[in-house]
Each structure stands twice: as C-alpha cells, then as structure tokens.
Amino acid sequence: MLALLVLRVNQIVSLDTVMEELWGTQPPRSAVTTAQTYIYQLRKIFVRELGPSGGDLIETSAPGYLLRVDESRRSTSPG
Structure with a gap:
C-alpha cells in the first residue's frame, strides 16, 4: 500500500x-476492508513517527487515497 502511494x-x-x-484480478471478499485497514495502520505509523500531523499525510479522496507530500519535503537524489 505504501509503495503504491509513494509511486x-x-x-x-x-x-x-x-x-x-495487491490482489490481481481475483481480490478476496475482504479486499476493501483490508485496504482500509492498511491505510489506517499507515496513518498510525505516520503519527507515531512524525507526530500528530503525520496522520494528515494520507487523505481519503474519492475514489481512493492520496499521499500528500509538500514539494519542499521531498528529497532529491544526490547528483
């Protein structure tokens, strides 16, 4: 989930x-709930590691999710 959002x-x-x-053409019946749980867990990790504002990095935005990263916070590869 995190890799998809980062990409x-x-x-x-x-x-x-x-x-x-995550599951190809035959997702399990629990796929939606499982995806929501993954997002919930990522938000908890972000809050634990980054503080309360970390929970705001992942937004629920129809029709899915968005990882919001300010351009000033994005690192660049060393040249």
Whole structure:
C-alpha cells in the first residue's frame, strides 16, 4: 500500500487500482476492508513517527487515497 502511494505521490490512487495491484484480478471478499485497514495502520505509523500531523499525510479522496507530500519535503537524489 505504501509503495503504491509513494509511486503516485500527490495523486489519487483509486481503490480499484489498489485492489488490482495487491490482489490481481481475483481480490478476496475482504479486499476493501483490508485496504482500509492498511491505510489506517499507515496513518498510525505516520503519527507515531512524525507526530500528530503525520496522520494528515494520507487523505481519503474519492475514489481512493492520496499521499500528500509538500514539494519542499521531498528529497532529491544526490547528483
């Protein structure tokens, strides 16, 4: 889940995309609930590691989720 969000930072990743990437063409019945749980757990980790504002990094935005990272916080590769 985190990799999907990082690969598409500041872009909405649809729930359909999440399910296809994680489970392929035959997701389990619990796929939606499991994806929501993954997001919940990521938010908890971000809060624990970054403080209360860490929970705001992942937004629920129809039709999925968005990892919001301010351009000033993004690191660049050493040149």
